[in-house]
Amino acid sequence: MLGSRFESDIPQKLLAALEANVSVPARLRQEIMSLSIQNKEQVENLAAGIVRHISLFAGTENILPILTKLDQATSGVLSLVPRDDKMRVDNEASLVLARRAAITLAAKLGFGPVERTKVATAVSELARNIVMYAKVGEIRLSVVTNPRIGLAVEARDSGPGITDVERVLSGGFRSKTGLGMGLRGVKNIAHEFAVQSAPGQGTRVRAAFFLSVHR
Amino acid sequence: MVDRIPILRIRDLLLVSIQVDLHDLLVEQLQSDILKELERKSARGLVLDISALNLLDTYTARAFVHTAQMAKLMGTRTIVSGMTPAIAMTLTEMGFSASGFETALDLESALTALSFDDEEE
Numbered sequence: 001m002l003g004s005r006f007e008s009d010i011p012q013k014l015l016a017a018l019e020a021n022v023s024v025p026a027r028l029r030q031e032i033m034s035l036s037i038q039n040k041e042q043v044e045n046l047a048a049g050i051v052r053h054i055s056l057f058a059g060t061e062n063i064l065p066i067l068t069k070l071d072q073a074t075s076g077v078l079s080l081v082p083r084d085d086k087m088r089v090d091n092e093a094s095l096v097l098a099r100r101a102a103i104t105l106a107a108k109l110g111f112g113p114v115e116r117t118k119v120a121t122a123v124s125e126l127a128r129n130i131v132m133y134a135k136v137g138e139i140r141l142s143v144v145t146n147p148r149i150g151l152a153v154e155a156r157d158s159g160p161g162i163t164d165v166e167r168v169l170s171g172g173f174r175s176k177t178g179l180g181m182g183l184r185g186v187k188n189i190a191h192e193f194a195v196q197s198a199p200g201q202g203t204r205v206r207a208a209f210f211l212s213v214h215r
Numbered sequence: 216m217v218d219r220i221p222i223l224r225i226r227d228l229l230l231v232s233i234q235v236d237l238h239d240l241l242v243e244q245l246q247s248d249i250l251k252e253l254e255r256k257s258a259r260g261l262v263l264d265i266s267a268l269n270l271l272d273t274y275t276a277r278a279f280v281h282t283a284q285m286a287k288l289m290g291t292r293t294i295v296s297g298m299t300p301a302i303a304m305t306l307t308e309m310g311f312s313a314s315g316f317e318t319a320l321d322l323e324s325a326l327t328a329l330s331f332d333d334e335e336e
Contacts (some may be wrong), residue, residue: 092238099236099270117270117301119308124272126241171310181273185309 004024011035017073018050021066022058037077038190044107047080055211060149063110082108082151084142089155090135094126098139102153102181105141109151110158110211122207125182126155134159134203150191151212158202165195220245221251227259228329229291232269232322242278249282253289260329261286264322266297273311280315293317296325 015032018024018045024032028049035046050070054063067080074080082105087098102123106116125138138156144152162168168180169187183205187193190207199205220241223230229252231245249261266269268319283293296319306313319325 003221092240096236096238103269112268113299114301114304117299117310120270121272121305124270125274126236128272164225181309181311184274185311186309189305189308 010077013073014070014078017070017144017154018114022054024053028053039135042196043078044104046077048107048110048112048116050080050213051108055110055149057202058165060211064143064145067108080108080114083201084095084140086138086140089127089130089139091131092177095124095131098127099124102141102151105143106151106209108184109149111151111209115212117210119153119209122153122186122190125126125186126153126207129182129203129205130155130157133157136180144210148210149206152192154206154208155200155205161195161199161201162195163199165197169195179193217241218244219248222248224256224258226331227257228326228331229253229258230262230263230264231262236305237268237271237275241276242275246278246282246285247266250285250289250301252290253286257289257293258291260331261291261293262319262322262325262329263293263295264297264325265295265302266299268302268320269299271298271302271306273306273309276306276311277315291309292329294319294328296322296327 005066011033015024015029020034031049035042037043051067055068058066062080070083071079085101085105085184087094087101088099089095099120102120103116106119111119117123128203134157137155137159140154142152142154153208169184171180171184183195186205186207191210192208195203217235218241220231220233220235231249268282279295286293292319298318319328
């Protein structure tokens with residue numbers, strides 16, 4: 001009983017805190033007031049909408065400060081402030097979890113559906129390469145602010161490494177299992193991309209995605 | 216996690232609606248279940264509806280291509296229906312060729328393409 005009453009005034013508190021920082025148009029106000037915080041997808045979409053609104057009307061440098069205030073006002077129930085995440089990847093289940101974490105973080109950064117899909121697909125490809133070739137590794141998701149606000153995906157492992165990175169990325173190498181296609185694909189959809197790998201030295205891949213300001 | 220995706224048979228069509236997060240074992244299981252079902256009783260068409268998915272990586276997309284090829288060898292035409300714009304854009308930008316399987320905008324178009332209604336006449 002208490003719990004539901006507590007939750008029911010979250011939308012009001014969120015709206016008040018947001019209005020204290022930036023003007024809120026009727027449509028966004030309506031979206032906030034009709035928020036059901038159990039609905040994860042709705043929360044994600046609203047979070048993305050709020051970030052886009054702040055970036056347009058208060059500037060991207062104000063996204064994180066304002067989100068912090070919104071979290072304070074709502075006792076952190078919605079956890080709007082995007083946080084870095086680090087996950088061990090060693091099987092199918094962890095691959096699925098890494099993908100979901102990427103979608104959640106991308107939404108908190110204001111990424112739309114297409115960008116969210118791209119980020120999650122990149123995580124899926126990199127996590128799969130870890131499971132297939134290195135067996136164990138790590139996926140890190142981090143918030144970047146330079147040159148724009150965005151999300152960096154880092155995959156690290158101490159597996160066998162890649163003999164000829166250039167050849168894999170140029171498409172000259174086709175593995176039966178599709179390592180080349182996955183890695184090349186991630187390179188094609190990411191805004192920044194780097195691979196460090198050598199035989200016996202493991203592999204580190206970093207792919208960054210930035211929030212587009214024109215929307 | 217779910218460990219099996221149901222395969223529905225409607226007249227001589229197989230219909231698979233994928234509504235859960237796909238992982239590799241699930242994809243392999245689905246592939247072998249489809250082939251077993253085709254062996255049991257032939258089907259004219261197979262529809263894989265992916266409208267509920269928000270993600271399709273190259274591994275899974277390739278698995279669909281393989282499934283379509285195997286089904287074809289067993290006399291069945293495969294159509295993947297309901298791909299979201301986000302998935303279509305992502306796969307295309309990644310350089311994944313869409314020529315490996317036939318697609319339809321939605322389930323209804325897929326069924327029309329397989330002339331599902333013909334038998335009524």
